[in-house]
Amino acid sequence: MDNAIRQWIKKEVNIGKARLTVLDILFILGVSLAGLLMRYSMKGFEGADYTLFIGPWMEKIQELGGIRSLGVEVGNYPPLYMYVFTLLSYLPCSYLTSVKAFFCLCDYVLAFGCALLVYEGRKSKTMALSMYALILMLPTVAADSALWAQVDSSYAAPLIFSMYFIAKDKPVKSFLFYGLAFALKLQCLFLMPLYIVLWVKKKNMKIWHFLLIPLTYFVSVIPAWIAGRSLKDLLLIYFNHYGEYTQILSMNRPNAYFLTVVDMLQEYIGGAGMWFTFGLLIFLMFYMAAKKITPDVEFMIHAGLLILMVVTFFLPYMHERYGYVADLLAVAYGLYNVKKFYVPILAVACSLGGYVGFVTGTFPIPYVVLALGFLYAMYEVAKDFYYKYGTSQKETVNA
Secondary structure (H helix, E strand, O other): OHHHHHHHHHOEEEEOOEEEEHHHHHHHHHHHHHHHHHHHOOOOOOOHHHHHHHHHHHHHHHHOOHHHHHHOOOOOOOHHHHHHHHHHOOOOOOHHHHHHHHHHHHHHHHHHHHHHHHHHHHOOHHHHHHHHHHHHHOHHHHHHHHHOOOOHHHHHHHHHHHHHHHHOOOHHHHHHHHHHHHOOOHHHHHHHHHHHHHHHHOOOOOHHHHOHHHHHHHHHHHHHHHHOOOHHHHHOHHHHOOOOOOOOOEEEOOOHHHOOOOHHHHHHHHHHHHHHHHHHHHHHHHHHHHOOOOOOHHHHHHHHHHHHHHHHHHOOOEEHHHHHHHHHHHHHHHHHOHHHOHHHHHHHHHHHHHHHHHHHOOOOOOHHHHHHHHHHHHHHHHHHHHHHHHOOOOOOOOO
């Protein structure tokens, strides 16, 4: 009987284009169940963001008649989120449960997309399954949606799929997914420098592909426009809400601004920090574009991680959740560079420390310590990038 079971779990099964063993399927089901129970255990917590914003928005949507609320600016989120909240308001459960359930579902889509991206690079089923499990069980991913009722997996998922389709040499699909991410969260633009570098290196990427991003956003606001909202306000929603959270230089994101006492100079340092970060990104983009580098999946993950680390460490007014996508790429980087396993640990610890600080108001690890840990991780990623690509003599592959 034991041998029969061993043979059974080794049996291969075709699921679409994927060829998995029964053991693989059991692994996926087990991890998925663990992730679900992990999230279910956090279902009852109401964070400040839900209490002050999402919850009241859901109540306002119901007061306005559900679908009829689309003609009114209920919250400061992009219209696509308000469509989701409107649909969720019709479900026969509490608003908190429906919102958390939706964003937890996005976690699974995100984990699947991350697994696809990693598999595309190495064609390793073990790496892909590991990536799926690690993302699903990552404390920041689970806490963001299940504890905090936050939205980050919903925009991170299409952004990861955008990277996947770039790797598959399908730029139209890639930029449509990027447009979907942009229609959900402005912070997806943190990764735009990578796409500019890829455009320099890949002949099948055209300038007009970038226009698909605002076009997708425009399509996303049409239902709200038809319902009666001002088209001008819908198109300028990101600009209209700019500056709402610029009271302090870092909004619980452990970064460079915790290493110096500059809040008293916030009025001046904020702008200087933005332009300093812009200058660093220009340098990175030039360096990456000038080198004879093959823009494969590993390069995309490595370069994307370095760019996001620079942005979230040096850019002022960063919230604790703005390192979300960097955490995902750090995990992928760790799978590609097992000896650098401490990089994703430090990156995720930095984000998790910010989460704990905001949600609970307690700081078990001082932010300055977390910021120094993240700085060291960024140094390791930058150093590794230099030694891996800085002296490369390989010719660029223009797909």
